[in-house]
Amino acid sequence: MKSFPLLLTLFFAAIVSVNAQEPIRHTVFKKQPINFGGQKGTDPEAVSLMSGRLAYKKVTVPTFRKGTDVKVKLTVRSNGDRWDKSGSCFVVSDPKKLSILSITEKEGKFPKDSYVDDKYAGFVAGENYNPTVELMRFMTPFGVGFYSDNKVKNRRPVYIPTWEKQVVWEHDITALESLVTGTFYVGVWIDSWTAEGYDFDLELIYSNRKQQKVTVLPLVNTIPYVGGQQIPDNFAHKDLEKIFNLKKNVKNVKLHYITTGHGGHSGGDEFIKLKNSVYFDNKLVLDTIPWRDDCASFRRFNPTSGVWVRKDSASYINSKTNKYEIKEIEERIASSDLSRSNWCPGSSVEPMVVKLSDLKAGSHALKIKIPATPVDGDKLNHWLVSAYLTYEE
Numbered sequence: 001m002k003s004f005p006l007l008l009t010l011f012f013a014a015i016v017s018v019n020a021q022e023p024i025r026h027t028v029f030k031k032q033p034i035n036f037g038g039q040k041g042t043d044p045e046a047v048s049l050m051s052g053r054l055a056y057k058k059v060t061v062p063t064f065r066k067g068t069d070v071k072v073k074l075t076v077r078s079n080g081d082r083w084d085k086s087g088s089c090f091v092v093s094d095p096k097k098l099s100i101l102s103i104t105e106k107e108g109k110f111p112k113d114s115y116v117d118d119k120y121a122g123f124v125a126g127e128n129y130n131p132t133v134e135l136m137r138f139m140t141p142f143g144v145g146f147y148s149d150n151k152v153k154n155r156r157p158v159y160i161p162t163w164e165k166q167v168v169w170e171h172d173i174t175a176l177e178s179l180v181t182g183t184f185y186v187g188v189w190i191d192s193w194t195a196e197g198y199d200f201d202l203e204l205i206y207s208n209r210k211q212q213k214v215t216v217l218p219l220v221n222t223i224p225y226v227g228g229q230q231i232p233d234n235f236a237h238k239d240l241e242k243i244f245n246l247k248k249n250v251k252n253v254k255l256h257y258i259t260t261g262h263g264g265h266s267g268g269d270e271f272i273k274l275k276n277s278v279y280f281d282n283k284l285v286l287d288t289i290p291w292r293d294d295c296a297s298f299r300r301f302n303p304t305s306g307v308w309v310r311k312d313s314a315s316y317i318n319s320k321t322n323k324y325e326i327k328e329i330e331e332r333i334a335s336s337d338l339s340r341s342n343w344c345p346g347s348s349v350e351p352m353v354v355k356l357s358d359l360k361a362g363s364h365a366l367k368i369k370i371p372a373t374p375v376d377g378d379k380l381n382h383w384l385v386s387a388y389l390t391y392e393e
Helices: 004-019 100-105 174-179 295-301
Strands: 024-034 047-049 054-061 070-078 086-092 133-139 167-172 182-190 198-206 215-221 240-246 250-262 276-280 283-288 307-317 324-334 352-359 362-369 382-392
Touching (some): 024 054, 024 182, 054 198, 133 167, 133 215, 174 215, 215 240, 215 362, 250 283, 276 352
Antiparallel strands (some): 070 167, 070 198, 240 362, 250 382, 276 283, 276 362
């Protein structure tokens, strides 16, 4: 006969086993094409916009009364597009408010209070308009997948044993749990201008582990997802300012800020260091130069990256003398190796998070200042910036 302590131990073990739950994995898209005027795929629930450059669908998953951890997993492969392109995975969660999806499908117009400088439509929240909230910002690599079987010869450096077949990113988006539970719309935009484009997989993963619930307040998103939106060189002309109202006191407020610079060729905003200064209620809360100098570490994802050679001095061991010597060599350098404004070809982009403490009900102001370069002919300088608040009520 089992002893009482042993029975008690088995009882509690059974309770833990009953309460323990496997993560819920929801596949949103599988090998969904995204391109310009190319194949649309076979998913009957997928909706394509902008000649196929944006795809979205309606999603329904459980709600979690006590909250949950959430992760987003995105996998991208080239279908023949050779270039690095900006990309964004986003969510639209409030069907009662206008969004880029409702305006585009109904051929409506962006409300005036969503404009920046009366020119850039849909960039800021309005009374009845929400900009999309980004689940993930990413940059496609040069040709990963389609060109990974050595269609492009003699570009692979000796330190890369083989090209990767795809690129996979995974982000913790627990702060956005309220937007990605229940029923909502999830989409992916890639700035592809080729009929071949890309295909992607998208998965949401829910741990069902208790988490503090927070509210999300969209404020800014300068990505030109759909028609009627301009290339966002607005920072070159004026600071972006958004005044908004909180209906009640809130606590543990955090500002989430995502930023990347693009375009302008070799001397443009993609390749020069520019400070991003973010003010909240006239106080400087973020002052940073967003920059990535580790892009060479992504070389295995970039088979079609342009490659040049440049002269360099190499220190090496002479096999005869067994001593270090120096000689001039020609070194290969790829476009994907070059440092950029907070991104690399094949990288995702994490939000910068600023703790703002507690806020009182009433009017508040966000200002973003970037000394950017304007569009000039085919020099398409621009900054893709999005920002939202999270807080407890």
